[in-house]
Amino acid sequence: xxxxxxxxxxxxxxxxxxxxxxxxxxxxxxxxxxxxxxxxxxxxxxxxxxxxxxxxxxxxxxxxxxxxxxxxxxxxxxxxxxxxxxxxxxxxxxxxxxxxxxxxxxxxxxxxxxxxxxxxxxxxxxxxxxxxxxxxxxxxxxxxxxxxxxxxxxxxxxxxxxxxxxxxxxxxxxxxxxxxxxxxxxxxxxxxxxxxxxxxxxxxxxxxxxxxxxxxxxxxxxxxxxxxxxxxxxxxxxxxxxxxxxxxxxxxxxxxxxxxxxxxxxxxxxxxxxxxxxxxxxxxxxxxxxxxxxxxxxxxxxxxxxxxxxxxxx
Numbered sequence: 001x002x003x004x005x006x007x008x009x010x011x012x013x014x015x016x017x018x019x020x021x022x023x024x025x026x027x028x029x030x031x032x033x034x035x036x037x038x039x040x041x042x043x044x045x046x047x048x049x050x051x052x053x054x055x056x057x058x059x060x061x062x063x064x065x066x067x068x069x070x071x072x073x074x075x076x077x078x079x080x081x082x083x084x085x086x087x088x089x090x091x092x093x094x095x096x097x098x099x100x101x102x103x104x105x106x107x108x109x110x111x112x113x114x115x116x117x118x119x120x121x122x123x124x125x126x127x128x129x130x131x132x133x134x135x136x137x138x139x140x141x142x143x144x145x146x147x148x149x150x151x152x153x154x155x156x157x158x159x160x161x162x163x164x165x166x167x168x169x170x171x172x173x174x175x176x177x178x179x180x181x182x183x184x185x186x187x188x189x190x191x192x193x194x195x196x197x198x199x200x201x202x203x204x205x206x207x208x209x210x211x212x213x214x215x216x217x218x219x220x221x222x223x224x225x226x227x228x229x230x231x232x233x234x235x236x237x238x239x240x241x242x243x244x245x246x247x248x249x250x251x252x253x254x255x256x257x258x259x260x261x262x263x264x265x266x267x268x269x270x271x272x273x274x275x276x277x278x279x280x281x282x283x284x285x286x287x288x289x290x291x292x293x294x295x296x297x298x299x300x301x302x303x304x305x306x307x308x309x310x311x312x313x314x
Contacts, residue, residue, distance in 0.1 A: 056167055056168070056170075056171045057163075057164065057167050060116060060118050060119070060167060060170070060209065060212070061114055061116060061118050061119030061122055061123075062076065062079065062114035062115040062116045062119040063114075063119065067115065075115065076115045077115075078115070079114070079115025079116055080113055080114070080115045082115075083104070083113050083114070083115065083117075083120055084110060084113055086104075087100065087104050087107055087110075087113065088107070090104070091107045101124065102121070102124060102217060102220070102221075103117070103120055103121055103124060103217075104120050104123075104124055105120070105123050105124055105127050106127065106131055109127065112127060117213050118209065118212055118213050118216055121213055121216040121217050121220060122216050122219075122220065124220060125216075125219070125220025125221075125223045125224060126138070126223075128220075128223070128224050128227070129224075129227045129231075132227075132228075133227070133231065133244070133245060133247060133250055134246075134247020134248070134250045134251055135227065135231070135247075135250040135254070136250070136251075136254040136258075137223075137227070139253075139254045139257050139258050140231075140234075140250065140253070140254065140257075141223075143234060143257070144226065144227065144230060144231065144234050145226075147230060147233050147234050147237050148226055148230055149230075152222075152225075152226055152229075152230070155222055156219070156222045156223065156226060159215065159218050159219040159222050160219055162215045162218070162219075163212060163215040163216050163218075163219050165215075166208050166209075166211045166212035166215050167208075167209075167212050169204075169208040170205045170206075170208035170209045170212060171205075173201050173202075173204035173205035173208055174201065174202070174205040175201075176197075176201040176204075177197070177198050177199075177200070177201025177202045177204075177205060178198075178201070180197035180198065180200075180201060181194055181197050181198030181201070183197075184196075184197045184198070231244045232244040235249075238253075240253070240263075
């Protein structure tokens, strides 16, 4: 990224060798000023990337508001249809139980299915405590993490850090594909530069995303293990009755921590459902379903071909 910014300073046209010559031919004060600006820009990009990690992770897991908007809604529906079909296929295979449990929420929780593989792996880990013990992990985990042994806590933190690192790499690689491809399209008369820069960034982004899925699976394994092994220790620290497998107890604790309802008190009754529900939308004919990764590759190839054609023509 910094290299591309340097080329922007010395101006478009020619190849890399010409750009380097123009860079070295400038006055020293100009070179020093531009170098400072480049370093500052690189640091700013690093800070922005670090601060946007949660946003990027939500985007890649299907939890971002982007998926609910007009542009992302078709992708959201397409991704969920693909994964729901895969869940049905794995659920019918007795030998695929381990893959189903590690990679997807329970088949009965279809509303929790994400449009992306990364989202489903993380969602499966988040829903594991609820399905096993009736535990709301979003409420319990910050307290459970405090009682974990140092080694276990370090393993969980390292797995989470590895996941975030690979998500950052995927995001920066995608940004490189766009910026480098745009620079090659505008400034380079050689047609091969655009598909090389854009394709390299796009492929690296895809590989980083796939590695993030593996990191998410490892993080999910650590989370499940921590809940299985140390949930009783949390109850002992809280001075609560040692019933680590009682869903009612975990539900009462979650109500107390989240809403201030005393343990053992009756929760307020939920609002009654409307008596006249809206009619079901008409069923549409099934359409062929492709994974979002396939759509990503098709889009990458299409943009590469169009960019090469534009470079040749223009």
